[in-house]
Amino acid sequence: MAYRTLVYLDFVLAVLLTVLAPLVLLIVNWPVTRIKKRLIGYWRVSALLMITVYLLMGQAPLGFVTGVLARLLIALRLVLPLEPSHPDTPRYQVFNLWRSITIGYCVVGVVWTLPLLACVGTQFGWCRLWFEPVGQFKQVFHPGVSTQLLGIVGYGALVLYGVGLVVQVARAYRAGTLYYLDNHHLGDIKNN
DSSP: OHHHHHHHHHHHHHHIIIIIHHHHHHHHTTTOHHHHHHHHHHHHHHHHHHHHHHHHHTTOTHHHHHHHHHHHHHHHHHHOSOSOSOTTSHHHHHHHHHHHHHHHHHHHHHHHHGGGGGGGTSOOHHHHTTHHHHHHHHHHHSTTOOHHHHHHHHHHHHHHHHHHHHHHHHHHHHHHHHHHIIIIIHHHHHHO
């Protein structure tokens, strides 16, 4: 079936583009502070993709939602900031090439997996196909571990991820608010 082949291809591309390539880039570019910081930020966001794998290994329909959300967050994290990272050096050229390819993959992936949101309420036949690649992943990395336990791990990781995301957004908001106050309102108060 062509759809099954595309599902497996998507899983392989996800592993190559969102796990292996950024891991190699992080190791190779560890001394380059700017690339390292951007990749660490990427890993914070992309952790949701691994949580999705555990939810799907546990056959939790919520994994379809987190999968779409993970691709969206990864694309946003890689797009922002908008300016390229010093495209004149080979390290940055490789980083920017990976970044562009991964953004494209994630945007296409959001469109490709958006219909899977219907799988949350009802398990259509084509929904079950998405459990196959993660089932094989489970057999390789977690043989003998129960599906229920992997689902629980996925839900627990999702809760921790959500708490971490709320904390990061609150810090960013607070930092932005303080920056705004320092640069606008406090200057007005000092001048009066």
